[in-house]
Each structure stands twice: as C-alpha cells, then as structure tokens.
Amino acid sequence: MLSQNIRFAVFGNLSFSALPFYSVIATIAASMVVLGAIACIVVITRAKAWTYLWKEWFTSVDHKRVGIMYVIVALIMLLRAAIEAILMRVHQATAFQQQGILPPEHFAQLFTTHGTIMIFFMAMPFLIGLFNLIMPLQIGARDVSFPVMNSVSLGMTIGGSVLMMISLVLGKFSTGGWSGYPPYTELAFSNDMGVDYWIWALTLSSLSTTMTGINFAATIYKKRCEGMTLMAMPLFTWTCLCTSILMIFAMPAITLATALLALDRYADMHFFTNGMGGNMMNYINMFWLFGHPEVYILVLPAFGVFSETIATFSGKTLYGYTSLIYATMVIAVLSFTVWLHHFFTMGQDANVNAIFGIATMLIGIPTGVKIYDWLLTMFRGEIRLTVPMLYAIGFMILFTIGGCAGIVLANPGVDYQVHNTLFLVAHFHNVIIPGTLFGMLSGYHYWFPKAFGFRLSETWGRRACLCWIAGFVLAFFPLYALGLLGMPRRTAEYFDPAYRPWTLIAAVGALIIAAALACLVIQLVVSIRDRAQQAVPIGDPWDGRTLEWSIAAPPPEYNFAVLPTVHGRDAFLDAKHDGSAYRAPEHYEDIVLPKNAAIGPVICVAGGAAGFALTWHIWWLAIVGVATMFAALIVRSFNRDTERVIPAAEVRETEEAWLRLAHSLPPRDRNAELSIENEGLATVAAE
Amino acid sequence: MSAQDAKERAHDARVYQVGLVLALVLSAVPFGAVALGLLPASGLLWMIAICAIVQILVHFRCFLHIDLSSNHRHDLQLILFSVCIVILMAGGTLWVIGNQRAMMM
Amino acid sequence: MSGQVKQHPGLNLHREDAETRDQTEEVLFGFWVFLMSDLVLFSLLFATYGTMLHSMAGGPGPKQLFDIRNAGIETVALLLSTFSFGQASLAMKYDDAPGRVQTWLLVTLGLGLVFLGYEIYDFVDMIGKGGPPSRSGYLSSFFALVGTHGLHVTCGCVWIIVMIAQVRMFGLDTLVKTRLLRLGLFWHFLDVMWVGIFSVVYLQGLVG
C-alpha cells in the first residue's frame, strides 16, 4: 500500500504498462521517435553544436530566427501527421470486412493525432513562422513589437509539439477526434490519459497563438516604417493583420472550452457531462466559435502568400488591391457569424439553421472576388511557371472546387444528408490542402532564398508539387463519392462492397502524396548540397516588389541599416525603377536590438513538463512546472540588461560589403531566374 | 509643480473622485433595491441592467480614460470592434443554446 | 514640446519625450489588445453561465446560496481599490514621488486582499450550504466565472507586489512607469468585469 502511494506521489499514473506494445505499428512509431531523438542528440553533441544552438537559436529573439524555428517545427510535424494519414488510408483500403492493418483503437488515435497535429502543430506554426519571417521585413521594421514574448510563444508551441511526440511513446492519445466532443471525452467514457494529452497540448498551442496574435497586431499597427500607410501594406501583411485579429478573438474560445472540459475531468464538474445539468452542446458551440474563425486563420495567410507570388511571377501589379483587402476584412468578420454550420443537426429551430446557412454562403462572395482578382493579375502577365506559381495555379483550380462543395454543405438540408460522412472530409481537405498547405509550400519556396541565401532545387520542387496535386486529387475526390454513398467519417471497418474501389483509389492517392513528401525531403538535401551554385546573396532572386527583397539574403540581424521610407505599394519595385535601390545611406547610426533571452526555452520546458505532469497526475511536477513559468516571468521583469548595440561602424562594414557585391555583379533577367546565374540581382524590367 | 500642472492634477484627481462616487451610487442603488425588494422582479432586472451598463461606461470614462477625442481612434475602434465580436459570440451562444433548449422542452 | 496630446487611452504619462511616447503607445496598445482577448474569455464564461441558469440538477440555487452582504462588501472593496490605484497613477504622473506611489499601491493591494478574502469566505460558505462546484452544471459555471475573476485578481495582487519592489529598486523610470500604466489598465478592467458579475450573477440571481 505504502509503496504504491509513494509510487503514485512520484510518478503519478505513469508505469511500464504505458509503453506502446498494443499494436506493432505503434511500437514501430514509438521506436522511431525515440531513435530520432537519440540520433539528434548524438549528432548535435558530436558536432559540439549545443552552445551554438543555445546562443544563436534557442534563446534568439530575432523574428527571423523565431520564424525559421516555427517552420522547422511545422515541417517535422507535417511529416508525422502525413505518415499517419497515409497509414489511415492504407488501413481503410484493407479494412473491408476485416480488421485492416490497425486495431480500431489505434485507428481512432491516428485520426485524432493527425487532425490535431495538422491544424495546431503543422498549419499554425507554418503560417506563424512565415509571418514572423516576412511580415516585419515587409513593413520595414527591425523586429516585432514584443520580441521576447515571440520567443515565449515559440517555446509554448514547441512544448505542445513535444507533448504530442511523447504521447507516441508513453501511453495513448485521445480517440475523441481533433474536435474532442464530450460526453465521449468525459471521464465516464474516456478514462485514461489520452484526452488529457490532447487538452494540454491544445492549451499550450492556443495560449501561444493568442500571444502571437497580440504581438503581430501591435507590430502592424505601431511598427510600420515611414510612409507605409495601411493601404500601402503588402497583401501578405494585410492577411497577417486579419489573421491576428482572428487569433485574438477566437483562441480564447478554445482555451476556455478545453479548460472547462479539464475541470469536468479533473475536478468533477459538470459543464458537459451527461447528467447533473451538463450540456455538451455548449462545448460544441464554443469549439466552433473558435473552429470556424480558425479555418480562416489557416487560409487567409495562404491567400496572402498567393497574392504575393501571383503578382511577382506574373510580373504585374496585383489586380484589385483594395478589393482584396476589403474581401479579407469581410471574410474575417463574417467568419464569426457562421459557426453553427458545424452542428446544423444539433436539434435547433430550422430558422436558426437557415440564418447560419445563408451567412455561410455569403462568405463565398468575398472569396470569389479574390479568385477573380488573382486571375486578372495573371491576365496578360508575363507568367513564369516557377514552383510557387505552380502551387498557386493548383490552388486556384482545386480550391474553387472545394469552395463549391462548401457552398453545397452550407445548405442545412443537404448537410443533414452528408453530415459526418466522408463528403465533409473531402470538402475540408479540398480547401485545406490546396489552400493552406499549398499556400504555405508556395511561400516556403518563395521566401526560402530570402531566409537562407540560396534557392531550393527547382526540379525536385516541381516533382513534389505535381505529386501533391495528383496525389491530392486521387486521395480526396473519391471521398466525395464515398460520402454520398453514406460512408461515415472515422470508420475503422466497413462491409459495403460499393465503398471498396473508392477506398483503393484513395489509398493510391495517399501513396503519391508519400512520394510528394519524399520529393520535399530530397529537395532540401539536394539544395543544401548545391547551395553554392544556388546562392542569391544580393537578396532579390525573383525580381520582387516588396521591401523584404530590398536587403541581403540572408538578411543582417538588424534587417535595415536605416529604416526605409516608402511612397506607395510595391515599394522596392519603385525603388528599383527610380534608381534608389542598392544605394548607400547618407550616414549610419548605432542600432539597438534586444538581447537574447532564456525565458523562451525555460517556458518551453516548464510548460511541456506541466502538461505532461497533468496528463499523468504527477502533481508535484505540475506544480513545479506552472510555478516555474510564473517565476520565469517575474524574474525576467527584473532584468534591466535587455538591449545591445550594434555600432555604426559594424553596420557600415556589413552594408558596404553587400553593396559592393551588388554593384559588381551583373543583373539577371527574369527569365534567367531559374539558372545558376541568378545571384539575387534582377534587371529592372519595364512594367 | 507649475500652476498649469497643479490645475491638470486637480482635474485628473477630480475625474477619479467623480468616478468613484458615481460607481458607488450605481452599485448601491441596485444592491439596495434588490435587498429591500423595492420593485417587482422585472423592474428590478431592468434596473440592474441599466445601472450596470451606465456603471461600465463610467469605469471606461473615468478610470480607463477612454473618451471620444479623435487622438486615439485606434483604441476606440479596437474596443468597439471587440464589443461587436463579443456580442456575436456571447449573444450567439445564448441564442443558439437557448433555442435548442426550447426545442427540447 | 507638446506632451499634452493624448496618444493612448488610459492615463497618459506626463511630459514624455517623443520616443518614450511612441514606445509607451505601442506597449499600451498591445496591452489593450490582450485585454480585449481576455474580454472574450470572460464573455464566454458569462454566456456559459447564462446557458446553465436552469441546470440546477436538483441542487441549491442562488437564493439558497448567495449572501448579498458579502457581494456588497466585495464590490465596495474593489471599487475603493480602483480609486486607490488611481491615486497611485496620479502620484506617478504628477508628483514623481516613488514613496507615495508605493503607499497607494499598498492600499490597493490591501483592498484587493480584502476582496479575495471575502470571496474565499463566500465560496466556503456556499460549499458549506451544499453548493460545491461539482453539485450541478449551474454551480460549475458559477465557480468557473467568479473563480476566473478571482484568479485574475490574485495575479493582479502578485503583480502589484512585483511593482512595489520595482519602484523601490529602480525608482520611477520609463519602464516602471509603463508597467504601472498597464497594471492600472488591468486592475480597472477587472473592476469592469466585476460590475458584470455582481449584476448578472448575484443581483440577477437573487431576483430571478
């Protein structure tokens, strides 16, 4: 008895039975995580890189570094969640009148982790990473408004991601889907650690995202350079602003919904339970109060990326700039008025459904405006079919189809028929993959040279893109048919032979997506190998239009030697035309930058530990974790030594070296941008 | 402290004093009315609501120093926008869940 | 030098130079954005409370549990604390007197603790009368709403203590001043939330 109590006090519910031997595939996955982690540690230690990583990356508050780390997290999590998706597809292809390759319980974990990761730990870090990397450059700022808070946000996102990874090794994850509906996720039905993992991973992510939203909004409002009026901001920055607003107002809803669910589970309360006055529909209501704005958090950034890439690679000014901005704002506001379309079948009045159905359809209008604007931007442009542009074209065609499916679903009568079927799964993947994912990949290819100073391999990029498009079509269009045939989502095993051919086609599509992922990995390796040839040190490989292209690649840590003054949209293009680009400033000044801070990694570890401890009921560790987070904040607030100065002489030296190089290299024509001649200096083409 | 400063200080202090008095009165009135049962229930509810809204405005004006001057439209816009969203979210919740409750009765 | 143009809501700093003013403006704008995000959290707690009004599950309701005297005392304590914080802000803005600022912060802290003390007393009282949070959905939502406010006040108290220490250590420099401005916004904002709570929860409950 006593020894048991001591064990509980120290380890909570953690024991050897937490190890994942319930399915072969789970064991393999866990081993991969453990081996991967060990491999990373060994490699870093052998390379003696810990100090370097700590000094230059983990504690860095530079928005560019923070952004890059976000994207790295996103890419790693993309790999995991996509592998899980492919497993699910293979499972369903084999699950006709038999169990398939996975036990049902494991299949249920997979759709939960896949959905949770894709949304919270792939798409959100990816878009936040790109915003971090590019938005301050686009508005001519040296950093975001709250650089240290930025690093804390990153820390919490990483803490959540690590929690997701640990859940592969210790214990099981929730089987309640990415939306975690009660009462199934209440203790009465899910009496293990799975739902708790999900709750705390999400809590870390949602708090982190709220802080990011606040940070970006303040940055865009208060840190724009001279002359950068709101209506002169690049569209990517505009979508950043609208996305931030959505984060600020929508994330508290999920923070609260999961917190109340946690109170139900930990403190025996009755918000969403079956009896004692609980009302699970309020959870669903709050989840989608967050959830619908969330889908626009995911897709608006993609709209921003495409607005940049389409204009750049069509060699034309963005068509309908103002209408794009109004469309973005309208979408942002309308997205708070439609959440009920996710639960048309709850049992409310038909009139309520009608109102929300109409509101939903209205969103199609501003979105349609955008598609036309992009088409008209391309119209009579000098289009270059680079990888970012290929993704953009794939997006425009496929996203429109997915959007139309959405309009169909917005009709409550239709929704009653296909609610909870694979038709819905087809619809949201059809907007989220061509929209969010293609958008992020397009931006990844577009801005990679800015971040690292060399271009990604075009050949492998094309292969990846084509595989994504083909794989997507094959993997998801069959699901529309399956949905109409009545196959429910989250089905572990089925008996209707009519489903068979479609699940097989979808599995083939998933395998092609696996090939796309492989291409992306190979591309990265090949590009790093060839980085000398692919280098674009001057920083403008695509004949860019906006301020981020006006500085070296990779940018110096202070971004701009002298904060720029702009006179309109497409500021850098104008500068190239009037000859003011690549000109040395009159004089240099000392630049003050924030010092590195350890609070980000500290909160990452403390937050992750607290989440883990709460999951396993290791109370002492939970207290230590939470207390450490607060203590770190307080200690930090007493730190007065938070700034460092880069002397003017050093700035001058860096800038002059870069300018000398720029003036010594021959500019290259747009059409040569894919050859190794591209060194990041573009000829000034007539518009 | 210059005379100008002294005047400003007195003005700012006055704002806080007025705020406190108004807030105390606007709290005391509904508390008193409820404690003594001065009005029928629906009247009490209206009174509580009105006093609360007025008091919130007083807090914004006197303590949070939000006013309609054109210098800080940004922040006013922010607050008004937030109020709209909050009405959508909280009001929507009450409406939707209330409607479902009514349908289940 | 025209330090008189109000640049941001909340009490402006006095006679700040342009650079300080820009910094203050940015930091305060960010803090307002945070407050608005917090407002959403509170509003959803209010909404949840609203949807749970009928979810007594046979347990006790407001009439059996609430004590209007406690709610009244809590209200007065919080209102006075808001006023005393205002005095601290005035001392900071005009008098540049760290000592007076600290005194008023201490008064505010004291009133905040009185509020918390009565709140805890009230909670214990309710639990004693058979109304713990686990009794019904209604009570869960009551404790979640009022408790969240209480947690905020607790954080505010810790923050006041930190600021007293910082005023003592660093004097009233720009950083300390902007932090005090933010703390002030936070404290006054919590008072606004409390107005909602005593109206919607306590008074409405005792009437309805």
Ligand code: HEM
């Ligand atoms: C890489 C290609 C992808 C494939 C092959 C794929 C496949 C799947 C499959 C098979 C399911 C389960 C369907 C079912 O319920 O039967 C699913 C669910 C889901 N996927 Fe994906 N997916 C992919 C990418 C994405 C992306 C990029 C996102 C979001 C950014 C995403 C978000 C989701 C969500 C939220 C669910 C619902 C999980 C749940 O039921 O709780 N997926 N996906």
Ligand SMILES: [Cu+2]
């Ligand atoms: Cu939706």
